[in-house]
Amino acid sequence: MSSDDLQVAPGTRLLHIGPHKTGTTALQSALHTARERLADHGVLFPGTGRHPMAAVHAVIGRPPLLGHSRPNLDAWDGLVEEVAGAGADRAVVSSEFFADGDDDAVPRIVEDLGGPNVHVVVTLRPLAKILPSQWQQYVQNGLRMRYDAWLDTMFNKPPHTGPTPTFWRRHRHDELIGRWTSVVGPANLTVVVVDQSRPEMLLRTFESLLGVPEGILVAERSLTNRSLTSGEAELVRLLNKEFRRRKWPEKVYPRFIRYGAIAQMRASHEPLPEEHRITTPAWALERAAEIGAEAAEAITRLGVRVVGDLSSLGRTPPGDARPPAATGTPLVSPDAACQAIIGAIAASGAAEGTPAVEDLQVRDADAATLVRVLKNRGLRRARRSLRRGR
Template sequence: MSTSTGPSEPLQLPERALLLHIGLMKTGTTSLQNAAAALRPELLARGVRYPGRHTNHRSAVNDFMGQSWGWDTAPVEGAWRKLRAEIDRDTENRVWFGHEFAANADDATVAAWRAELGERAHVVVTLRNYAAILPSMWQEMMKEGHHWTFERWLKNSFADQPEEELRPFLERHDQGRVVTRWAEAFGPENVTVVVVDKSTPSLLFDAFESMLGLEHGLLGTAKLDGKSTNRGMSVEEAELLRALNLRLRKQLTWLEYCKWLRDTASNSMLKRRKPGAHDTKLVLPTWAAEAAHARSARYVEQIRESGVRVVGDLTLLNAEVPSSADPRLRADVVPIDAATEAVLGVIRQGRRDEDRLFTAREEVVELEESATASRKAGPALSEASGRELVRALGARAKRRLRRG
């Protein structure tokens, strides 16, 4: 049987442990990743390596599993090999890495993870109340270019035979099966479940600090905004994104979609705007809340029987959530400030592209001028041409400073 514990009890992992965080999605993963990336030097000074240079390890995790993200894409070849090399070079510190896409792994892939990471690995699964997380799960699909209505998505989620497009998404949120699968491969003693809940907002960071041997409160010192915390969208905000997906999904590649919608219009709205009086909170219909409650009761029992360590109150995963017999699931009008922030996000991206293009053109011109000066100086590179090159580089630096 699993035991429920709190961060105040001994959770610290052995020295040089590999802490693999596999999600699940919408359980505070974005906040953890952004905090770790922002505090990378501070963590390393305290004996914890958060490898790589990016906010998360999505590319490396997908590369190992042979999966891609989005349509018309392929895994980033070599991403895992590069991350693994950095992990192997560190012979002193604990290492913290992972991504919620690791929860997509089937039995064979989890076994491959076990063979790859060896005895040092400890797996962490973060979970939230299944019913409460359903609106967030749907919103994540909207951010990946889908355009299903929330009602259609819910009906498929609880159907005996859901549409094929939805199956992978549902399987990665099968909390009981995910925990059992990783416990069977790594051993229950090497798997920790952290139960995330609004009633204990500090528990998530506290648990990771305890496992990694960090002082209490360190992760909370990272400054996070709406984008960094990946806050939920209101009905109106989600409907704006869904409407854009309907028009643009077939016109854009995945990289174009990420650039112009996911990473600009959507993220700008989440980062720079707070829902107000004209926003509606997404609430489950009563029938869906009841179905989710029955499903999560099975998940809780599976997790108990798996024998893994549990941080937090496991019963919170099956607590009842607010619902309505006839909630508002669609919107015909979008708050003007939401649309404004989305448009401004696209404009800012366009300006960044212009700045990069301008800089690239400047560099080409300066290189041509330097080459011309060298040719005029004769066979030997003269002092004058060297000074000209230094002046050119200095001028470029000043222009960049003026542009901020």
């Protein structure tokens, strides 16, 4: 399919709905960086940031991230007004949280953004690739369930239940596409199957859709959105358990955990080769491939436009077919632990008078021991601040 075949008509509102873990952050960062260059070519990327999260949370009517208050519809109304002001120019709006919209939210979103002028784009990856990334994202939002237990719940319990009911709403991809196709029609929906062997494929496809020159969208190289290692995820999971055990108020979770310990660890710690990534057991990979194959067949029957190899959704990606990870508590490097401590202390506003990181004597240890270090040494001042926040 040529670039001209992909290009949407002038006045189109290109609505990228994700879902999560399909290259959304990389795309949004590239669009954000190129905002002025896009405008020179008649393409509006509304807002001032990378992602209109507040606006989308408001219109889908679903709870925002743990600890955040629900935004009101003013944010959504402002986004709609800016998109409407684009006139005959093209506009592109991207948020993976659109995928959380239900049967009532989807028609409103489409109508508000331009009705028949809306063209929806869905980006897809094999489910096997999504599983560990999505689990750790839930952990970064307070989930306390281990990966193996979570997989058992997702595959062996009724869908839309358990601690993460949004998972299958986002990642039963045929149903997601069917939900949006029923509103915009198959001619107004494009599926882009991301090709892991061609990292630039997603950006080049969106350039073609928007009718802008190749190279306008450039990937932003950064550590801040990297995946957590197995040990880091376990550290955060145990912090979540401690957070809940102490009944600390949810409103302080973003400050101390998400934008404190986790953000500092991801931004400042580069994992060592011996720090293992999260691995998925063979039985779950097989189930994921089966569901992916079913979804690919159903998407084909919907008659939507597809860019990429849809059949790849039913295959286990190379390198993922491995035995389950060894049992036992994963290791966390001293650097990762220290960065978590630094982040938590900095977020507490209590850096003065706390012991220096080098005095903590943190060495390679299991995650449970490191949480005790965090609890007993690094967060003394933070706990006092938390009590005052109740």
